[in-house]
Structures are given as C-alpha cells and as structure tokens.
Amino acid sequence: MADQGEVKLLKTWSSLFGLRVVWALKLKGIPYESVDEDLTNKSDLLLQYNPVHTKVPVLIHNGKSICESLVILEYIDETWSQNPPRLLPRDPIQRASARFWAKFMDEKQALPSMWQAFTKEGREQEEGVASIAENLKLLEAELEGKKFLGGEEIGIPDFALGWLVNLVPVFEEILGLKIVDEERHPSLSEWSRRISDIPVIEESWPPRDKLVTKWAAIRDHFLATARASSG
Amino acid sequence: MANELILLDTWVSPFGMRVRIALREKGIKFEYKEEDLTNKSDLLLKMNPIHKKIPVLIHNGKPVRESGIIVQYVDEVWHDKAPLLPSEPYPRAQARFWADFVDKKIYDTGRKIWTTKGDEQKSATEEFIGYLKTLEAELGAKPYFGGEKLGYVDVTMIPFYSWFHAYEVSGNFSIESNCPKLMAWAKRCMQHESVSKTLPDPKKVYEFILQLKKRLGIE
Numbered sequence: 001m002a003d004q005g006e007v008k009l010l011k012t013w014s015s016l017f018g019l020r021v022v023w024a025l026k027l028k029g030i031p032y033e034s035v036d037e038d039l040t041n042k043s044d045l046l047l048q049y050n051p052v053h054t055k056v057p058v059l060i061h062n063g064k065s066i067c068e069s070l071v072i073l074e075y076i077d078e079t080w081s082q083n084p085p086r087l088l089p090r091d092p093i094q095r096a097s098a099r100f101w102a103k104f105m106d107e108k109q110a111l112p113s114m115w116q117a118f119t120k121e122g123r124e125q126e127e128g129v130a131s132i133a134e135n136l137k138l139l140e141a142e143l144e145g146k147k148f149l150g151g152e153e154i155g156i157p158d159f160a161l162g163w164l165v166n167l168v169p170v171f172e173e174i175l176g177l178k179i180v181d182e183e184r185h186p187s188l189s190e191w192s193r194r195i196s197d198i199p200v201i202e203e204s205w206p207p208r209d210k211l212v213t214k215w216a217a218i219r220d221h222f223l224a225t226a227r228a229s230s231g
Numbered sequence: 232m233a234n235e236l237i238l239l240d241t242w243v244s245p246f247g248m249r250v251r252i253a254l255r256e257k258g259i260k261f262e263y264k265e266e267d268l269t270n271k272s273d274l275l276l277k278m279n280p281i282h283k284k285i286p287v288l289i290h291n292g293k294p295v296r297e298s299g300i301i302v303q304y305v306d307e308v309w310h311d312k313a314p315l316l317p318s319e320p321y322p323r324a325q326a327r328f329w330a331d332f333v334d335k336k337i338y339d340t341g342r343k344i345w346t347t348k349g350d351e352q353k354s355a356t357e358e359f360i361g362y363l364k365t366l367e368a369e370l371g372a373k374p375y376f377g378g379e380k381l382g383y384v385d386v387t388m389i390p391f392y393s394w395f396h397a398y399e400v401s402g403n404f405s406i407e408s409n410c411p412k413l414m415a416w417a418k419r420c421m422q423h424e425s426v427s428k429t430l431p432d433p434k435k436v437y438e439f440i441l442q443l444k445k446r447l448g449i450e
Contacts, residue, residue, distance in 0.1 A: 095307070099300045100300055
C-alpha cells in the first residue's frame with residue numbers, strides 16, 4: 001500500500017456529496033480525518049481550500065486540496081490504485097459509460113428534478129415528480145441484469161446514485177408520495193438493498209430522524225418563500 | 232481492426248468543437264456528420280437515446296457521449312499522441328476541476344447574455360466577466376492552462392472564443408478590455424491548426440444566434 005500521507009475530508013453531517021467520498025475512502029481502507037462544516041459559518045479551512053466554490057466536500061491530501069465530489073473520487077481511485085475496489089473500469093468504453101451515468105445523476109435531471117419535486121407544490125411539483133419518474137425508468141433499464149451500475153463491482157456511478165437509497169425514503173415520508181417501488185423498479189430496489197448491505201455504506205448513513213427534520217424544514221422554508229412572493 | 236470514428240455534431244456547438252480539436256491535435260482521422268437538431272437523425276437517436284444530444288463519438292460502432300467524457304476517452308485511447316491530461320493524479324484532478332468549472336459556468340451564463348435584456352442581462356454579463364477573470368487568475372503566467380502545451384482545460388474552454396463576439400454584441404460589452412490576458416491566451420490557441428480549423432467565424436456564430444432567437448421567439 002502506498003504511503004498515503006495526511007488525508008482530511010471537509011464535509012457536513014448530511015452532505016450526500018461528502019458521503020460519496022467517505023464511502024470511497026472507507027472501502028479502499030484509507031485512513032482520514034473528517035471535519036464537519038457548518039455551512040452557515042464557513043471555516044477558514046474551507047475558504048482557504050475551496051476558494052472558487054466554497055463548498056463541500058473538499059479532500060485535502062498532504063496539504064493540497066481537491067474539490068468537486070466526482071473529481072475527488074477519480075483522484076482517490078488514481079492515487080490509491082493499488083487498493084481495491086477499482087472505482088472505474090479499465091476498459092475505456094466502460095469508463096466513459098461509468099462517467100456518463102455518474103454525470104447523469106448529478107447534472108442532467110436526477111438531482112435537480114428531485115429538488116423541484118421537493119421544494120415546490122402544485123403543478124411545478126407534479127412536473128418534478130414526472131421528471132423523476134422518467135429518470136427512474138432510465139435507471140431501471142440501465143440496472144437490469146447488473147449487480148451494480150458499474151457492472152460486477154461497485155464503482156463511481158453507484159456512489160453518485162447512492163443518495164437515493166438513504167434520502168428517497170426521507171422525501172417519501174415528508175411528501176407523502178411513493179417515488180421508488182418494488183413493482184415499477186425491481187432492479188433499482190434490488191440494487192438499493194445490495195448497496196445497503198455493504199457495511200461501510202450502511203454505517204455511514206446520516207441519522208434518519210435528523211434528516212427528516214432537516215429536509216422538512218427546508219421544504220417549509222421554500223414553500224413559505226414562494227407563497228410570500230406570490231402574495 | 233480498422234478504427235472507424237464517426238462524430239455526430241453541429242458546426243456551431245462549442246461542445247462538439249472540443250472533440251474535433253482533441254481529435255485533430257492527435258492527428259486522428261474521423262468522419263464528421265453534421266446533425267440538424269430540428270430533425271435529428273436515426274443514428275443520433277439510436278446512439279444517444281437518453282439525451283438525444285450532440286456531440287456523440289461512435290468508435291467502431293460504440294457510442295461515447297458528453298463532450299468532456301469524449302475528450303477524456305480520446306485521450307485515454309490515443310494516449311501516446313499529444314496527451315491532453317497530465318499523467319499525475321493531482322494535476323489531473325486540477326484539470327478536471329477547471330474543466331468542470333467551465334462546464335458549469337460559461338455556457339449557461341453566456342446563454343443568459345443573449346437571451347435576456349435589461350437588468351437580467353447586465354447581471355449575467357457581470358457574472359460572466361467574473362468567471363472569465365477567475366479563469367485568468369488560474370491561467371496566471373502560463374501560456375496555456377495545460378502549462379507549456381494545449382491541455383484538457385484549454386480544449387474545454389477555447390471553443391467559447393468563437394462565441395465571444397456574439398456575447399459582446401448581445402451584451403454590449405468588451406471581453407478584450409475586461410480580460411486581456413484571456414484574449415491573449417485565446418489568440419495563442421488559435422495558432423494551433425487543430426483550433427483554427429475547428430472554430431467557426433465568430434460573425435457566423437452571431438448570425439446563428441440571431442436566427443435561433445427568432446426561432447425561439449426571443450426578442
């Protein structure tokens with residue numbers, strides 16, 4: 001095992017992006033120091049090491065910072081390439097596909113549509129929910145016949161999607177809606193169970209009741225703001 | 232097996248330009264197919280059913296999608312010719328970070344400049360210049376973002392140079408006077424044939440935007 005030097009991770013207790021990095025570090029057996037930030041009162045450390053975005057997560061390795069969760073995951077995979085598991089496949093076409101699905105989760109619709117369904121009401125919420133349903137169909141198709149999004153082994157696209165397992169039940173509880181169900185999403189449901197069975201992942205979930213409290217407050221805040229501005 | 236490369240693209244797309252520049256830098260032959268995005272080809276719909284977007288690189292029948300992912304793919308497969316990403320993990324991470332910055336900030340803010348007016352446009356213009364200045368600071372005294380040679384971040388950002396004129400006229404501002412170092416960098420990049428052969432005439436890009444605005448019903 002390579003001498004890993006000093007590894008520090010800046011995150012928050014609930015950050016889904018930070019959780020991805022925790023999983024990668026733990027699965028690869030890389031010791032690290034964890035610092036939970038208060039984003040309403042950003043530390044000097046955060047401002048110094050991520051001056052461009054001032055966001056978490058930030059990985060600080062031997063005093064040098066790496067920002068943006070997917071960039072961090074690739075950095076970890078390349079730096080600790082001797083530590084299993086490999087987070088990206090070797091074959092270039094499969095690597096490109098893994099990167100595509102990781103990006104899909106974050107950017108195209110997956111998280112943003114969840115956000116829309118969660119922070120709006122009425123027709124805008126319905127649109128968000130419809131968009132989520134579309135995305136879940138695509139994911140379901142992609143997962144069919146596979147153990148993980150990356151194939152036989154867990155990898156970066158699974159980490160990118162992992163938030164679904166923990167956070168969707170929280171959203172379902174707050175919204176009173178079913179988003180993922182066994183009947184429409186058998187492959188996704190099985191994948192979720194497989195992910196949750198991994199000890200490192202299971203033990204890293206933020207506490208559910210704290211998440212419900214936090215997200216319910218976020219939804220209330222957005223709805224109140226929207227109602228106030230619509231008069 | 233012969234390498235068959237087909238690129239589905241449009242002449243004006245900065246995302247497609249990235250791929251063309253990467254392929255040309257490496258001297259890789261490819262077949263270019265111009266897509267009409269108002270009438271997408273069966274090939275495009277088959278190769279990118281999820282997003283139905285260009286660019287798509289089809290390598291021996293297998294599709295690679297998303298411009299940044301395509302450029303990394305090309306760099307990995309043809310790694311011995313004009314490498315674009317550094318070989319060490321930390322500088323690679325920095326290159327990916329800055330390419331991600333360009334991806335998140337430049338296109339969308341630029342789009343606001345030519346699709347809005349008044350205060351909204353003014354604030355988009357200010358935001359845009361702010362991002363360009365951040366890039367200038369990152370460039371520093373280096374000739375390229377990649378250091379001594381064209382690299383991943385250069386290839387990611389330089390296509391927008393062909394859109395600068397369109398942004399400037401729409402927003403009534405000068406990028407040159409706000410960001411002279413970045414303009415110097417752009418002109419340096421344009422000395423590479425891979426770039427000058429790929430980037431379209433900025434005036435044509437502006438005309439394209441005017442027509443697009445009409446089609447979208449934007450004043």
